[in-house]
Amino acid sequence: MFGLLITGVFFIGVVGGQQNASDASLSSAQGYEGSKVFSSVIANDRIYHDFLELRSQRKIAFLNDLMREKTSTLYFLVLQEDVVMVGERLQALGIPFYVVEEDLQSLLARENGGPQMFSNGLLEDGPFDLISYPSYAQILKHIDFYVKDPLRGKHVSKFIIGESYQGRPIVGVRFNRGHSEDKAVIFFECGIHPREWISITTCAWMIHEFSSNAAKYRDILDVYEVRIVPSANPDGYEYTKTHRFWRGNLRPSEKNPRCKGVDINRNFDVGEFCGPGTSQDPCNEEYCGDSPFSEPESHALKNAILVVQDRLHYYISLHAYGQLWMYPHSYTTEDAKDHERFHRKASAGARAIREMSGKNYTVGPIAQTLYAVTGSSVDWAYEHGARNAFVIELPPTQAEARGAMGFIVMPDKIQSIAQSTFHGIRAMIKSD
Template sequence: MTNRIVIDAETGWNTPRKPGHSPPGEDAGPGGLPPKESVAVAEFSHVRRFVVMTPRALLSLVLASCVLVLLASSSSCASLPGDSGAARDVGGVFTAVFTWFEAAVEYMFGMIAGGDGGGKGAKGKRRAAITKNRGRTYTNYQVLRLRPTTDEDVQELKTLEDEHGLEFWSPPVKNGTSDLMIPPDVSEYLREYLQDRDIEFTVLTNDLEAEIKKQNPKPKSKYSEKLLKTDKGHPLTWARFHRYKDILDYLDYLGSTIPDLVKIVTIGKSSENRPLKVAHISSGKRKDAPAIWIDGGIHGREWVAPSTALFILKQLTENYNTNKAVVDGIDWFIMPVANPDGYEYSHSVDRFWRKNRSKNPAKRYEDYYDEARYGRFFWGDDAETCQGVDLNRNWDFHWKEIGASSSPCKPTFAGDRPFSEPETRAMSDFIMDRSDQIKAYLSLHSYSQMLLLPWGYTKQNPKDYDDLMYVGRKAVEALQRLYGTPYKIGTSPSLLYPTSGSSDDWAKGKAGIKYSYTLELRDKGTHGFLLPASQIVPTGRETFAAIKTIAKHVVNTSD
């Protein structure tokens, strides 16, 4: 059967972007399928700069001449400056150069024929609209849940990501479910494509932008926020998802009001220089107390994870009297936001941002090709590369073996090397220094309502799998006693998909922490990452019940 999906190869590219700058195809989704018009306008804008003749323009002329000479003589041409690797497939770049020149010639003829040369006509207006719209919007974006049943289907679906740049929220697996976000302009084709292949699907969300607007209630007013801070001493509520600044205020509040119980430790700085903070809870009642580590928000868009970590922090500190049993015998290390840059970016620019925001240093061939395609390479936007590393693929244990990407433009980019990121380095150094003390490593994510245990990188189970399953089952039973929320327990390859370089695998495999779990919190996809703020408290309560159960077990087994 032929592939009937019509995603224009011209525009089916992942478009690198950065805040405050609008690359061609600003309206494109993470899938990077920019509207044709946007690309055209962007190309024309480069042509205008061509007229000014910057030094880079001259360079492009030289290179273009080189292309012509190459074609005439079939001799080898110089490699692209700054990256000898790019020369490996110079042919592709030449194709892009010709595409560009074609556009330039078309444009020149357009100008001569009395077209829009000054950028003040319709195209100019469109360009202004593209530039003005800095945040990524998701109007009429849908989320489909797919259920592929054969290996062929899975392979087919993978091409949607690899070749067409669509973004899976969970990758396709045989006889499993997989959530795919799609921009409105491919919706019709994609449905046809799935129906042709008999791949079952349901629509989870029809308009992501509408859901985004509903998720997080705004504070009533600046005044009420101030009042809250004066009354309570901090601005945090459990009625909405707060910005990182509020979270830091809360940590400082705890550290200064209950200093005998809570110490706030700065363990490093993020790639954008935000402080990475851990709350260390210790009542000092037990000498050499075993410890439990909890982190939330390794992935920016999973907002319920930081809010749950903060909820648990509150229970263990402000509600110490109720929870003495698990505080007096145990030290707790809680890092509510492990990826503050990604978290902030998901609030301010792109709601579905997953990675951190580090600038990927080494440009790859694909980046050059991409830039050449849009003319950027020749015109000086050389800072324009895909940003961010998936902080749950960057840990130094079976790094990048499976379920991780080598491309900086992909959401699961593993980084250039293990622990390339300041966030994972800070966390792993801190944990490693206390690896004898820490008896359980717990990482909070969302969504899918699962308790995952190692290994992620292989289908083989760890030797003490039964112990981990036993404690895991007890934890889930406790969780379900509150609201009956269904949870699955198992390894990532058995329940979801294989992953490598993840924090839970590292905690067990390298730091030697026996009880290492990843909790995929609410929900199962009805709201997905856009879980309503009204579920912060129930999610916090049930997760705390599960974690208390794990904690009690740790106390019993580590004596």
Template sequence: LKQANIPTNELPSTLPKDDRDVVICQFKMSFRVVLWQPVSAENIMKNKEVHFYVNVSDINDVKAELNRSTIPYKVLMDDVQGVIKKQTVNDTVSPRSSASYYEQYHSLNEIYSWMEEITEMNADLLQKIYIGSSFEKRPLYILKVQTPKSAIWIDCGIHAREWIAPAFCLWFIGHTTHFREKDRTMTRLLQHLDFYIMPVMNVDGYEYTWTTVRLIYWTDLKAYFSKCKGASHNDCHEIYCGPYPESEPEVKAVAHFLQKHKDHIKAYITIHSYSQMVLFPYSYTTNKSKDHDELLSVANKVVLAIRKTTQKMYESGPGAQTIYLAPGGSDDWAYDLGIKYSFTFELRDRGTHGFLLPPNLIKPTCIEALSGIKTIALHVINNI
């Protein structure tokens, strides 16, 4: 559905109490319901909240069904469309050189223009690298914050509707270019490390969320890194794993770049939302990785750094045990490629705004995420 056809929407939150709550799965068949948390009905568990988005035409019927099934619920947002309008109105209002620019969400075309401008202005520090094109033939770029040492990879925007992720990648580059001389930790890191930053990996899906449907999950690019270990083979399913590994050009481009530079890249970090978590391998199995203890120690330090920075509570642990079994995570893939320090950041919040995090929360979210990445980077330079 096009956004213009959805004047008012609600995001209810329900709490499954027992096995009869498969009614949520039935909702997906009977109503126009989009799951937010968890992403698929198969991962709904007892006593864990379920967040889902309801079309305005189905609100009363969904509430009636929840009441009939005696499932407790509350409405987290009662006008999703209004929130969406507020998030897109200031795309190009602020100059790209201003701090306020990084406290807004930006369209794909604006991000392309920003990349061109910031690399020209910081030619001594930044390099724009073309690594391929998307399914719809949009260019795929990474920005290299360059020094002649080992590197850390950070990608954002694997999932189209998670706008805070690309916002963080822009924030990271903006902070590095504008404030590196005042940030002693960043100055030290840049003496030892390259950073490869991919602001938007799923460029087609991200563009679609700006022009057509804001909340579409779109292609689950994380799943394409897998060999469908537990992912859906149904090409209409939200967690469809693809016809074969690296079937999509975006994934192939990233995978080939990482494979080519795997001995140079010492850490892989992928930015997502939402739930406030710092995850590490494995997600596709409950078995511990051989580096479990060290990765858990680093993740715990990240959580502590975030708490000291903004007082926000994040949870840490291996993906399968912290959230649920999920195949195809890019951090699992990177870890098995040989990049030991592989992490997934699930940024704010815990469900109050979900994928529609207000622009005024971009800054604190990015500040805390940056503190976490610095923690990982410091561990890397002390252990290479």
């Protein structure tokens, strides 16, 4: 159930709260006490544009993607200081809305309850524990452990594709049994949207498995070189320590000094730049940037793709959430020339996950399944050498997520999601 339908104003005390001019307060508040998640049915274009106006005023933040349907449910977050105003505004517009999550801060505390979640203590060498969300410094420490461990490191190496805006190395892990430089490549890009923590830990799980149980995956590692970038936006990921729902990088805007952050997955040079599904407003969380590849993070991924473009058989971008297995194009609803192969392979992966976990994934082209967006990494990779390119939106479904729970995945779910996702990926690869 969504909760109570609100028919009047909120009888909630309002106190001053911290706000910064990113797209919606959601992305910028350091604390979420008194903040709430709501839902509303987008029954027509007028209602949709009313919500867009509230978002442009940074009074609400969208927590889900609206599917390509006539009627979709929007989940949105309102900070404590804006709860009364937003309630009164929606009531005046005649838009029904529901309380979905009364106490977001409590929900975040439960998510953060995993062992050593973003610990400030000593960074110890060792494998990923896979029952918590590590900081980026911890991720790098764990990677070094796998690379240096004589029992694991023979086929494992580290590579750096570039630096983030704040100077953090964007690190990847390479798995190459036999050390052949001619193998086809599978490239995993994870965490390009840093609030999607489960995508990062799913890739951490794969790093652990390929490092520790290589013989178990000979069907992949004997045929392919695997490259995994577990956190493609490390500045943003670190920022989610205190700004849990941050989506972009951290480069300050030259157009508006109050704002910062570019959506890296809207900054690739594919389709009309800053076209559908993006924003030219530097305070919007889907801001496309000043120009294609203006961001060091997208530029680093571009170079990483070009290094292997002649051998790139799979480019797989992990996101959350929605249980979707999608493929090009993002920027047009026209079918890609490889549409039939993409659909067959994505269907094989989705079927394997359903048989293992009972979870159903929707399969289809990105623009036809969600909506059109320009500047995505998957489209650019496909048009620059990748034989196959996929976006996998991890669990839960939008209906199950009810907004915040799409991004807030409890630590005890990490391993089951990672295992079933990789089971599907493995089945997709075997479908060649």
